[in-house]
Amino acid sequence: MDIKKVAVIGAGTMGSGIAQVFASKNYSVVLMDTEQGFIDRGLKNINNSLDRLIKKNTITRDQYNSILKNISTLTDLDSIPGDIDLVIEAVVENKSVKMSIYNKLHSLLPEKTIFTSNTSSISITELGSGTRPDRFIGMHFMNPVPLMQLVEIIRGYATSDSTFSTIKQLSIELGKTPVEVFDYPGFVANRILMPMINEAIYSLFEGVASAEDIDTVMKLGMNHPMGPLTLADFIGLDVCLAIMEVLYTGFNDSKYRPCPLLKKMVAAGKLGRKSKEGFFKYN
Numbered sequence: 001m002d003i004k005k006v007a008v009i010g011a012g013t014m015g016s017g018i019a020q021v022f023a024s025k026n027y028s029v030v031l032m033d034t035e036q037g038f039i040d041r042g043l044k045n046i047n048n049s050l051d052r053l054i055k056k057n058t059i060t061r062d063q064y065n066s067i068l069k070n071i072s073t074l075t076d077l078d079s080i081p082g083d084i085d086l087v088i089e090a091v092v093e094n095k096s097v098k099m100s101i102y103n104k105l106h107s108l109l110p111e112k113t114i115f116t117s118n119t120s121s122i123s124i125t126e127l128g129s130g131t132r133p134d135r136f137i138g139m140h141f142m143n144p145v146p147l148m149q150l151v152e153i154i155r156g157y158a159t160s161d162s163t164f165s166t167i168k169q170l171s172i173e174l175g176k177t178p179v180e181v182f183d184y185p186g187f188v189a190n191r192i193l194m195p196m197i198n199e200a201i202y203s204l205f206e207g208v209a210s211a212e213d214i215d216t217v218m219k220l221g222m223n224h225p226m227g228p229l230t231l232a233d234f235i236g237l238d239v240c241l242a243i244m245e246v247l248y249t250g251f252n253d254s255k256y257r258p259c260p261l262l263k264k265m266v267a268a269g270k271l272g273r274k275s276k277e278g279f280f281k282y283n
Contacts, residue, residue: 001085001112001114001162001166002085003027003085003086003114003166003170004027004028004085005027005028005029005030005081005083005084005085005086006022006027006028006029006030006084006085006086006087006088007029007030007032007080007081007084007086007087007088008022008029008030008031008032008088008090009032009033009077009087009088009089009090009091009101009105010032010033010089010090010091010092010118011031011032011033011038011039011041011042011043011073012033012038012041012042012090012091013045013143013144014090014118014141014143014145015031015033015042015088015090015091015118016031016041016042016043016045016046017045017049017141017143017144017145017146018088018090018118018141018145019031019042019046019071020046020049020050020067020071020145020146021141021145021146021174021175021176022070022174023046023067023068023070023071024059024063024067024146025173025174025175026066026070027070028070028072029070029071029072030071030072030073030074030080030081030084031043031071031072031073031074032073032074032075032077032080033075034075035075036075039073039075043071043073046067046068046071047068049144049146050064050067050068051064053146077101077104077105077108078104078108080105080108080109082108082109082110084109084113085112085113085114086113086114086116086170087105087109087113087114087115087116088116088117088118088139089101089102089115089116089117089118089119090117090118093119093120093121093122093239093242093243094242095122095126095127098117098119098122098127099126099127099130102115102127102128102130102131102136103130103131105131106130106131106132111132111135112135113135114135114136114137114163114166114167115128115131115132115135115136115137116136116137116138116139116167117136117138117139118138118139118140118141119138119140120140120186120187120189120190120239120243121185121186121187121190121194121242121243121246121247122246123156123183123185123250124136124137124138124154124155124156124159124183125156125157125158125183127156128156128158128159133156133157133158133159134158134159134160134163135159135160135163136156136158136159136163137153137154137155137156137159137163137164137167138152138153138154138155138156138181138183138187139151139152139153139154139167139171140152140153140154140181140187140189141176142189143234143235149176149177150176150177150179150189151171151174151176151177151178151179152179152181152187152188152189153167153168153171153178153179153180153181154181154182154183154187155180155181155182155183156183157183164180168180184250185246185247185249185250185251186243186246186247186250190243190247191247194240194243194244194247195244195247195255195256196228197228197229197231197232197240198240198244198256198258198259198262200214200215200218200227200228200229200232201229201232201259201261201262201279202259202261204229204261204279205259205260205261211229211279211280214227214228214229215227215228215229215230229278229279229280230279230280232272232278232279233272233273233278233279233280233282234272234273235272236271236272236273236274237262237265237266237270237271237272237278238266238271240262241258241262241263241266244256244257244258244262245258265278
């Protein structure tokens, strides 16, 4: 299938990054969210990202303008163009919210349109079960999307070979490295990453070491580019908790039990960088 026009649902950090990557490769992109304020913030993220690329001489001013021209916006799902070839959903990590979007889009878009989700942990089989399971697939980008090379391509139980091949080739055309992953909780990236972050939080919770020292051990001892607690703040503690709960429920195994400190911090609104405070404080 020839992909030409893409709809990105959700203009947050991930959605705006995905829109930028597609627009940079000359795809026509419709960036959608529920409020104009969210759209404006997403466009600001894209502008800031492109400004940094100009300063690094990675792109020219003409390329900057061309990328922005490839992006249009919408706040009303009912107004989505009927010629969309690919939908990429990048909204909050909540199964019911995601499925309500797919159910609505299923009636608005032709059967040929492929549905994908950028979910970091929720079952692709479940998300696609009520719409078009053979043309439903996971496309999990890494943050920050314009810079990170990996895309996890997650096959649901009924995902067709042709859908998988289309999305794999598309990922390569975007300049990414696609990795085939099958549909189990957390896939690969977060099944490995999140328990490590959760264990770092337990180490802080149990008084093993300070937040700064835990991060220093992992940076200098394991050669990680940033410590697990800094990374948790970057991801968002609410997102970390949501993924840990998916792992805990999906495997029914106590090794995935979210740390009580993580749950308490999310309840208190200490979500990391986006709330200016998590394990560390941010100006």
